[in-house]
Amino acid sequence: MRLPRFDYLGPDNLEGALDLLATHRDDAKILAGGTDLLVRMKKGLLKPKNLISLKALNELSYIKEEDKCIKIGARTSLADIIASRLIQNKAYALFQACEKIGAVTIQHYKGTIGGNILQDNRCHHYNQSDFHRSGRQPCHKDGGKICYAREEADRCNSTCQSDGATALMALDARIILARKGGERTVDLTNFYTTDGIMPFAMESHELLKEIIIPVQKAQSAYQRLAYRSAIDYPIVCAGVLLKTSDTQKDEIDEARIIVGAMGRSPLFLAQVSSSLKGKKLNDTNAFKKAADASMDNASTFAVHNVGSTLEYRCAMVSQMVFQALEQAAKG
Ligand SMILES: Cc1cc2nc3c(=O)[nH]c(=O)nc-3n(C[C@H](O)[C@H](O)[C@H](O)COP(=O)(O)OP(=O)(O)OC[C@H]3O[C@@H](n4cnc5c(N)ncnc54)[C@H](O)[C@@H]3O)c2cc1C
Ligand code: SF4
Structure with a gap:
């Protein structure tokens, strides 16, 4: 398979990249590591006239702690995230998720966290x-x-299989979208549309600049299931965050349960999450109930388009959520 023709644009800095995006808009795509974009172009799923490369934009590659938050530049490589002590200590679910993405070659060679969040939704009827x-x-x-x-569907139900996005949503992350002359901050939970054709609520002249994770007194974990242990996307995954009460250290004050690879976006199960408020960290029954409820909730969104049978993926939601809750509870 060959790449279609395109013009390669290599700005020196962020301002230059935003200028180019403002000029070319729908005729351009950002090229970060290219591990998703170039594959789609080779399959003829996308034929942008211009690729705006982030190669020279070292200013978008960093991980730092500031204002009680972890801030990650969008062009930061998956390998740097995995190696970061800060991420390992304070955003464990993201560390676990990045470790599982693709293969060491993708993590070390070029794959970035920005590209991971913004990789297009997938569907085995379409990704051909x-x-x-x-x-x-x-x-x-x-x-x-x-x-x-889904025969009767009036819209696309392609599936978000980003490991990073599921973990980041569990960690209650926000993202900064920059454009020429300004920027806006969006909760990752509110970043998705309801149509898999264009899954992200973002304009073509916007660029993902930074990911912000609040540092909280909380424990997080991530679990995923894939056919192979490497070079394979998740068919089900779950990210969770458990915050304990200031006074009762073994009691859950707030929980976030996110199920990934089961819908057009990672699914934040707000009601199921709140059912864990007040429960003890060692309450296995409560975790089991929440895991089964997660399965019921997530099942309504999924369609048969990500390998495996839908029935199997649905059943595995409960397992992934339960394992993630148990792991987070153990800290
Ligand atoms: C064999 C294989 C296995 C894989 N397995 C997994 C897996 O298990 N889990 C998983 O989550 N992913 C997987 N991937 C997908 C992909 O490799 C990773 O998600 C990777 O992190 C994408 O990053 P990238 O920098 O290469 O993105 P790119 O391919 O460069 O970009 C992806 C998309 O994001 C846009 N984009 C990138 N950065 C920005 C930005 N800063 N602002 C605006 N738009 C931007 C691009 O225009 C493009 O549309 C796999 C890919 C392959 C080929
Ligand atoms: S979910 Fe349906 S519309 Fe969307 S890519 Fe798959 S087959 Fe096409």
């Missing part, structure tokens, strides 16, 4: 070569009017 797709009618995401994953 031009040749494969040319033999049948296009689906919604391919510009057509049908969906192979």
Whole structure:
């Protein structure tokens, strides 16, 4: 498979990149590590006229603690995140998630955290070569009017399989989107649309600049299931955060349960999460109940488009959530 033709634009700094984005808008895509983008281009899923490279933008590569938050530049490599003591000590779920992404080559070679969050949703009916797709009618995401994953669907239900986004949502992260002349901060939980064709609520002239994780007195964990232990996307994953009460150290004050690879975005299960308030950290029954409720909730969003049977993935939600809760509780 060959890459389609494109112009390579290599700005020296953030301002230059934002200028180029403002000029080219829908005709351009940001190129970070390229481990998602270039594969999609080779399959003919995307044919941008211009690629704006972040290669020279070292200013977007950092991990630091500031104002009671961990701040990560969007171009920071997955390898740097895995190696960071700060992430290991204060954002453990993200460390666990990044360790599982793709393979060591993707983590060390070029894959970035920004690209991980913004990798396009996937669907095994769609993520195929031009040749494969040319033999049948296009689906919604391919510009057509049908969906192979859910017959009656009036929109695309492609699946978000980002490990990083699921862990970051558990950690209650925010992101900064920059554009020429300004920027805005968005809770990751509010960053998604309800259509898998364009899963992110972001404009074509915006660039993901920074990820912000509040430092909290909390324990987090991440679990995922994939067919292979490397070079494979998750078919189900779960990120959780457990905050304990200031007075009762063994009592949960606030929980966040996020289920990934089961919907168009990572799913924040607010009601199930709040059912854990007041429970003890060693309350296995409460964790089991929350895990089963997570399975019921997440099952309504998923469609059969990510390998494996839908029934199996749904059943495994309960396992992933339970294991993540147990692990976070142990600290
Ligand atoms: C074999 C294989 C296995 C993989 N396994 C996994 C896996 O297990 N889990 C997982 O989560 N991912 C997986 N991936 C997907 C991908 O490799 C990773 O998500 C990686 O982190 C993407 O980062 P990147 O820098 O290469 O992104 P790129 O490919 O450069 O970019 C991805 C998308 O984000 C946009 N983008 C990137 N940075 C910015 C920015 N700062 N502002 C605006 N837009 C931006 C690009 O325009 C593009 O649309 C896999 C990929 C392959 C090829
Ligand atoms: S979910 Fe349906 S519309 Fe979306 S990519 Fe898959 S087959 Fe196409």
